[in-house]
Amino acid sequence: MSARGIKETQATTGAWAADSAGIQTDLNQQGVITRLYATVEVTPSAALTANQPDGLWRVMKSLSVQRGSHTYFAHPSDDGCMGGALLHEMNLLDGFGPGHFTGSITAPLGRAYVPVTFVWHAGSRVKDMYGRDNPFDLTGFLDYQASRPVAVWQTSGNDVMDDVVTITSAVIRYTICSVIGNEDDIRAAMAAQGVMLPPGVKAMIPAWSARTIAQTATAADYTRTEDFPSGGWVKRVVLLSQDATADRTLRAIDEVTGVAINLVRAGGYATKAFTDHHGSLQQIGSNRVADDAAGFFQAHCGVGFYSVDLRQYVSTSNPWGRDYGVNLTGAGVQGADFQAGLTLSTYAAGDDVLMIFERYMPIFEGAARFA
Numbered sequence: 001m002s003a004r005g006i007k008e009t010q011a012t013t014g015a016w017a018a019d020s021a022g023i024q025t026d027l028n029q030q031g032v033i034t035r036l037y038a039t040v041e042v043t044p045s046a047a048l049t050a051n052q053p054d055g056l057w058r059v060m061k062s063l064s065v066q067r068g069s070h071t072y073f074a075h076p077s078d079d080g081c082m083g084g085a086l087l088h089e090m091n092l093l094d095g096f097g098p099g100h101f102t103g104s105i106t107a108p109l110g111r112a113y114v115p116v117t118f119v120w121h122a123g124s125r126v127k128d129m130y131g132r133d134n135p136f137d138l139t140g141f142l143d144y145q146a147s148r149p150v151a152v153w154q155t156s157g158n159d160v161m162d163d164v165v166t167i168t169s170a171v172i173r174y175t176i177c178s179v180i181g182n183e184d185d186i187r188a189a190m191a192a193q194g195v196m197l198p199p200g201v202k203a204m205i206p207a208w209s210a211r212t213i214a215q216t217a218t219a220a221d222y223t224r225t226e227d228f229p230s231g232g233w234v235k236r237v238v239l240l241s242q243d244a245t246a247d248r249t250l251r252a253i254d255e256v257t258g259v260a261i262n263l264v265r266a267g268g269y270a271t272k273a274f275t276d277h278h279g280s281l282q283q284i285g286s287n288r289v290a291d292d293a294a295g296f297f298q299a300h301c302g303v304g305f306y307s308v309d310l311r312q313y314v315s316t317s318n319p320w321g322r323d324y325g326v327n328l329t330g331a332g333v334q335g336a337d338f339q340a341g342l343t344l345s346t347y348a349a350g351d352d353v354l355m356i357f358e359r360y361m362p363i364f365e366g367a368a369r370f371a
């Protein structure tokens with residue numbers, strides 16, 4: 001038998017409940033999981049012909065995928081439910097599209113709900129060498145074990161999307177991309193894809209680390225610092241800056257105005273840059289400003305979302321960094337050896353910065369079989 005990829009929407013779903021700390025759904029696993037889609041089928045109390053910013057993405061306060069003590073995917077949770085907006089911005093940047101068909105439940109959609117999709121890609125190569133979508137990427141995956149991985153969906157109140165339109169009900173449905181085969185088959189498929197792993201490592205599994213950083217003051221010249229999570233390899237740092245307004249938290253462009261990656265141990269830095277240059281890198285998307293939905297959400301440029309891909313800054317002595325970024329697994333290496341530094345130009349009580357470190361943990365040779 002040789003390895004092959006399969007994609008399937010599982011029958012088991014999760015039912016939305018207001019202010020839930022965790023709607024748990026066991027995920028089917030037939031092989032190693034390479035990508036996960038979560039589609040929330042939201043039934044609003046009325047047609048979304050008007051809307052509030054980021055309303056669709058607020059149906060997800062946070063979602064984690066875990067097994068036992070290990071967390072594969074995570075994103076930050078805050079009262080304004082902007083963790084879903086952060087993940088959506090990552091999805092746009094990675095080329096996964098707008099995440100929905102339309103914002104209205106009126107004809108011609110012909111359905112009573114709006115399907116809102118979020119994507120988690122386990123590996124580091126969203127596109128293959130030919131520029132095609134790469135759902136069965138084996139640079140990283142959820143390893144196969146006897147126990148199933150569990151998706152945990154956190155929600156807020158039924159008024160989170162809009163001032164007037166509430167959530168009547170919602171169902172979350174999972175579509176799973178997997179590569180099936182035994183470990184020898186998977187290894188052969190990895191070799192065919194040109195996966196290059198560090199010495200002694202036989203596979204990488206995602207281990208995202210998420211944080212909600214409450215601002216307490218302004219900070220000049222990248223002096224608000226956050227240590228990297230210890231251990232593993234960190235591929236990318238993404239963040240979303242938000243402003244605590246009277247009605248709901250909103251994206252903010254005037255708070256985080258500079259992002260640095262400090263190489264503390266080496267005594268230097270990889271980047272120090274004003275965030276204004278991200279304006280040319282922003283992805284066009286929908287549901288970003290108030291009242292932009294008249295059947296179909298209009299497209300606008302997002303603000304307050306910033307991404308630093310560490311694979312761009314690795315040294316020539318770290319060829320594996322072209323897939324996995326910076327290495328925090330070496331002897332004596334600590335999370336504090338790498339820092340994200342922020343310039344915070346404005347501040348008000350309740351302002352937050354949501355951050356995700358896209359990280360991988362190695363499965364070493366000699367460990368239990370992964371498939």
